[in-house]
Amino acid sequence: MLKKINLPIWTMATPLLSVIFFFIAGSDAAGMMRIIIAFLLIGSVLSSVHHAEVIAHRVGEPFGTIILAIAITTIEVALIVSLMLSGGEGEKALARDTVFAAVMIIITAIVGLCILKGSITYREQRYHLAGVNAALITLMAIVILTLILPNFTVSGPVGEYSESQLIFVSVVSLILYGGFIFVQTFRHRDYFLPKDSSSEDDHAPAPNKITSGMSLVFLLISLAIVVLLAKYLSYDLEQIVLSVGAPKSLVGVIIAAIVLLPEGLAAYRAVKANRLQTSLNLALGSALASIGLTIPAVAIVAIITGYPLVLGIDARSMVLLLLSMLTLIFSLATGKTNIQQGVVLLVIFACYLFYTIVP
Numbered sequence: 001m002l003k004k005i006n007l008p009i010w011t012m013a014t015p016l017l018s019v020i021f022f023f024i025a026g027s028d029a030a031g032m033m034r035i036i037i038a039f040l041l042i043g044s045v046l047s048s049v050h051h052a053e054v055i056a057h058r059v060g061e062p063f064g065t066i067i068l069a070i071a072i073t074t075i076e077v078a079l080i081v082s083l084m085l086s087g088g089e090g091e092k093a094l095a096r097d098t099v100f101a102a103v104m105i106i107i108t109a110i111v112g113l114c115i116l117k118g119s120i121t122y123r124e125q126r127y128h129l130a131g132v133n134a135a136l137i138t139l140m141a142i143v144i145l146t147l148i149l150p151n152f153t154v155s156g157p158v159g160e161y162s163e164s165q166l167i168f169v170s171v172v173s174l175i176l177y178g179g180f181i182f183v184q185t186f187r188h189r190d191y192f193l194p195k196d197s198s199s200e201d202d203h204a205p206a207p208n209k210i211t212s213g214m215s216l217v218f219l220l221i222s223l224a225i226v227v228l229l230a231k232y233l234s235y236d237l238e239q240i241v242l243s244v245g246a247p248k249s250l251v252g253v254i255i256a257a258i259v260l261l262p263e264g265l266a267a268y269r270a271v272k273a274n275r276l277q278t279s280l281n282l283a284l285g286s287a288l289a290s291i292g293l294t295i296p297a298v299a300i301v302a303i304i305t306g307y308p309l310v311l312g313i314d315a316r317s318m319v320l321l322l323l324s325m326l327t328l329i330f331s332l333a334t335g336k337t338n339i340q341q342g343v344v345l346l347v348i349f350a351c352y353l354f355y356t357i358v359p
Helices: 009-024 031-059 063-091 094-122 129-152 163-187 209-232 234-243 249-272 276-292 294-305 315-331 339-357
Strands: none
Touching (some): 009 031, 009 209, 031 249, 063 163, 094 315, 129 163, 129 276, 129 315, 163 276, 163 294, 209 234, 234 249, 249 339, 276 294
């Protein structure tokens, strides 16, 4: 049976070592132990990328990208909820900061880097315009309803929905995301399949059932331990952020970056193989899952526990978000990409980071 498992040893050993070190390290672990855990965190992220690609190859597009997006979003929700409940009212904006950061990282950094890399290597890359349009209009609707509209309602405090509004927007988010998944997997699945791909992966044999099954197990282990290690290091992270004089919202950016690293690497590797459609499926699907599933899950916890939940972003963030969405929509409006689109998106991401650190 072991001979049938076609997986690199490090992709299985790293998550297991991470689990061991997590349980033997106490809350007062020395600095060297925390450094080791930080490296194991990075190794677990890389391991999860490999296992996600194995599963995606086995089930085919677009199901593989959906599996990774939902798995990572589940981990994101678990991390946000655990930090919210342990931090009390001081963390009532953590969900907003993390979700907003996730969306900005995806639509500017990940998409921008993928477009830039693809344009440098292949000059122009093509994708199915109809599939990208379906993702963008859904993302625009969910983003405005969850992160902007709370600033203009009067039933609750500024930036917060009342309980009935929170329930309503959660249901709407699930309907929008569910509708997109139906279109992506059944109604118009061909919109999301690779277009004009010349990747060798298209012709490589799919991994066997044993390899795929082991990859699924280790993907779940890797993603789970990433959350546990990130939470373990969250206090050190917060202290570092505060010690350099940066606002606490930067913690949400770093958490989102850690959670999205597996998907970002997978998207980058796809575009290097001239599979831009797969890369966009990963990025936009992750953005939709990140906000369309995270907000309802966090809302349920907030309603049950009576925890205050701030969702509305400030005016500066609204400007950057709308600028990013409009730029992305115009960039992906022609069915092919060029280098300037990637440059503009990455510049917007740099502005987002700068104004987060220097508000």
